[in-house]
Amino acid sequence: MRVTRTLRATVGAALTGALLLAAGGTASADQTRKDLWPLEAFGAQQAWQSATGKGITVAVIDGGFRKSHQDLTGQFVRGENFANTTQGDGSKDLAPGEDLRDHGTAMAGIIAGHGHGAGGSDGVKGLAPGAKIMPLPMYKNDAAATRYAVDHGADVINMSFVESPSADTCASIHYAVEKGVVVVAGVGNDGNSVKNYPVACPGAIGVGAVDEFGEASDANNTNSTLDLLAPGVKIPVAMGKSDSDYRTADGSSAATAYVSATVALLKEKFPDLTPGQIANRLVKTAGLPQAQKDKHLQLPDTHYGYGFIQPGPALRRDIAAGPAQGPLPMPKGEAPQEPVKAGADKGQDPDPPMGGKQKLMLYGAIGVGALVVVGIVIAVVVAMRRRNNTRTQAWG
Structure with a gap:
């Protein structure tokens, strides 16, 4: 049954914003793989002949991570704890029955899970199983986590959350794209037209959820920050109280992770492309359901953006690189190399x-x-x- 709850608030006061995933009931590992419809929809087996994300590091800024989950062992590189918990592992500030590690583990699995059992045939397998995850537990420090990811070798940054921006939020994303790092963020699940952060920052690829029929989720926030759609309805994820638990979840959070995984595939195959040129491949190969094609939407559309991602065509199609900036809004000028002080985001010199x-x-x-x-x-x-x-x- 589809979960109707949206914008699941993070446990206690562990994260300033909201994690963009709503979880449903439990599932077995075998059933999880059977229900993992995005891999079939994407033609993942064929896509993996072109790239698996090998050599690519995806920084996941999130609440916490269960690194010992059976579908994720060995997939993590060293990260840093920007949370108020002892190890960013949900050791305090938890509501009854909640675990701070659930959301980050789910995102990591969607991106780079390897499954388990014979040939990794059970459980969650990510769209970029060859990629590595840089875990960055975060509390009121998304900008610091972003700069850390850039300075420590991340190729992609996944932001499956919304929050109130700090003075350095957009400047840190500017810093990332200037250094060649692709930033992907969720639009939010309020079902209204409100623009959230960090997705509203220039340079971030904004992602909403789509179901297996290509229809945009009614929960997506619909505005100019929505660039692309990706699977985010009835998604099996690695989540729960143990190293072998699973859930079914909805939200732009999962969709964001699928775009980050696709970017990892593209970064492996096209290492010289800029973030804007990576976005260009995603935009040029995006699809729409027939009903929306018949409406002759003017793209980008506030409900569909440029359409849903298609990793296979994005990897295989002959597409000119195009301008470095790409087709999406990008920050202008040079990025601040140091964190921006409060007040400077309004054009005021904090030390004039x-x-x-x-x-x-x-x-x-x-x-x-x-x-x-x-x-x-x-x-x-x-x-x-x-x-x-x-x-x-x-x-x-």
Whole structure:
């Protein structure tokens, strides 16, 4: 049964924003693989003949990770804990029955799960099983996590969450794309037209959910931040209380992870393409259901963006690289190399140089102060002389 709950709030106060996944009932490993419809829809077996994501690192900024899940062992590289938990593992701030690791584990599985059992035939297999996951548990520090990912070798950054932006949120994404790192973010599951962050930042590829029939989810936030659709309805994920649990989930969170996995495949096959040129391949090969084609939508559409991703054609089709910026909104100018201070996002210099008027005011204040000091010194000298004269008269 499809879960209707949207924008699942993260457990307790563990994350500032909302993780974009709603989880349903449990499932067995065998049933999980049978129900993993995106791999069949994508023609994954054929796509893997072109690329598996080998040599590509996908940084997943999320709540936490169960690295010991049977479908993910060995898939993690070193990350960093930007959360308020001891190890970013859900050790505190948890609601009853919740685990901070659930969401991050689910995203990691969609991207780079290898399954388990004979030939990895059971459980969750990711769309880019050859890729590695850089786990970055985060609490109120998405910008710091983004910069860390860039500086420590990430090729792709997955952001399956929405939150209130910090001064450095968009600047850090600018920094990432300038360094050649592709940033993918979810549009949110409010079912309205509100623009969320970090997806609203220029440079982020905005993703919404689509079902197995190619229809956009009613839960998607619909606005100009929606660039592409990917599977996000009835998705089997590695999630639960143990290393062998699974759930069925909905949301733009899962869709974001599928786009990040597709980017990993493209980065392996086309290592010289810029983030904008990677986006160009996704846009040029995106599809629409026949009903929407018949409507002759003007793309990008606020409900469909440019359409749903098609990894196989994106890998195989002969497509000119095109301009470095690509077809999606990109940040302009040079990215700040250091984190942006609060206030600077409104065009205000947090430590501005003094102008001429300010300097005159300062110099005037210094001059007045100097006169006051001189006056005090003179008064003290005069008083001392009078006192000495008095003393001479008394002792003479």
